[in-house]
Amino acid sequence: MNAAENVLEFYPIWVDLAGAILGGILGAYAAARLGTDVTGALIVAVVTGLGGGMIRDVLLQQGPPVALASPWLLAAAAGAGLLTFLFSGHLHRLPGRRRIAPFYVVVDAFFLAAWTVVGVAKGYAAGLPIVSCVFLGVLTAVGGGIARDVLLGRRPLILQPGTLEAGAALIGAAAQAAATLLIGSLWGALVGLVVVAAVRILSLALRWQTRPARIVSADEPGDSRGAA
Template sequence: MNFDTDLLFRLVDVFGVFANAVLGGAVARTKGFDAIGFVILAICSGLGGGMLRDVLLGVGFPVALTDPLYLSSALVGAGVAFVLDFGRGWARRALLVGDALAMGCWSATGAAKALGAGLAWLPAIFLGVITAVGGGMLRDILVNQVPSVFNGPLYATVSAIASAEMVLLRSVDQYALGMGLAILTGGVLGLLARWRQWTLPAAAQWTVPRPRVRKLFRSRARPPKGRLF
């Protein structure tokens, strides 16, 4: 019996759309939005990153618009979030697991599509990260919040690692291994970053204080007139 890896990756991909759509709906619930607000935030959260990637690549219509399963999953996620509260408990944890796995999957997919379009390795990693974090950024911007990717637990960093893994392994014709490793990396490191609250250092922690040159010269005693030293 042959194991269909493509089917597994597609299931992770679609479940990630659903999970992120529910997370978008959960944000809509905290804001007191109506049904339209739930739908808009769910679609942006679940499909925004992939749509941004496809628009930047200019390879035709975004996959979210040509494959009915993706948009349907986002709408189902919006409906589920509208009638159920996923703000805490095991349901919330399950969604976060799905989000972490999908982050790795989307990172690898974005990087692979960029390479397939003829881009070099660095833009491929960039598009992998855009695919993974773009939806959440759009969701946060729509509700007038600073995107959590800027100051929350490591997310874009983990996505960059997963994207780099796909770029490296695809260069040696190991697409399936790259996808699997990226999903594993996204799942493990993503959940650890949330659990341990790993973050990158802020600018203030690295800023070198400027020497107060003007004050230094003002504080030095002036030599008497007629003397050079």
Template sequence: MIADLPYEPLLEILGVYVSAMSGALAAVRKQFDVFGILVLGWATGLGGGMLRDVLIGAVPPVGISDWRLIVTAVAGGLTMYFFHPRLERARRAIVMLDAGALAIFTVVGTIKGLELGTTATAAVVVGVMTGVGGGVLRDLLTGEVPVVLHHRQLYAVPALLGSSLVVLLWWWDRLDPWTVAASVLLVFALRVAALRFRLTVPGPWRGFPQR
């Protein structure tokens, strides 16, 4: 069932390229040199996949073993290095790309977990960590608090819902190109809606109001 999804590597390559551009843009804004820009692009593009592989016991992780993904991450970093004056002005487009990468990595990560026979719960965890892992690594390397942990943004929640949907589709034997695409679109749409309408999760509870 899952093995019949030959487009999965293409989804992962697209996600790596988009994420690498996001990481490289963060490096440009921090005034990193060319090496730092490429390293941050690589870390952001492949961080989620490496975290996924560590969680599911895949050795060696794709970030240091799959030349196609490494080249893709470097290409994303170089794209931002050479074209950042134009691309930085298109900040909204980059945010949309980041949302797309979150959606792609979440779904691909969940499928990878299911392929290796993990439990449903483990597959959801792997999917979410794959989706948010690159962004967390990007923020840590640039000295920022990871977005997933502050700003109260709906970042991990769309990934959690999308990953859970993939597991349910697998459980019902309905995982095919159309339902995978629908799962990616669900995560993307939820993330974009959260940004568009400024949807947030609750902050620290401050107790009951005083009378």
């Protein structure tokens, strides 16, 4: 067993299970808000909860994706999606939603970090170069959300200006990859976990946001391309 596989050995299955449930809830709720039927909501729920990991495992070509090999992950994402669809009309009326918001931010940051760490570790375990490991970490973290937005016919959220999500995963994956080379895989995974979660939480709490590209048109001052 190589060093990176040690990280995967200590990675608890309940993290994947809880992540599938969380993704299923978010995916089904997004689908319900756009008026899909129950079948559409279930498809989006499963894709959101499991899409990032499945894409990663297909790219690694190391047997069936974890989501298909496990008897629980598909059921968890679909079950969470079904319940969310059935009660979607009442969710916005739940009491205490504002009190739940800080808890959700922490949970969201934790799972973003956990998926990033596992993606990087799986890349190392497969013997991939460091850049590919970072890519797999980010893909695992945000792949499900990208697939959700594509299915719902909207521009993926990570391609729009806003708080750091893919950015947090990228910074944390790079930190984990560098730390793994310097201090070992287990400590590197811990560094990645902390960095991703911290950047994500701080970006939401302090409203760190990316800005859209500013395209200078031909008639704006300082642009000589429109000059005669």
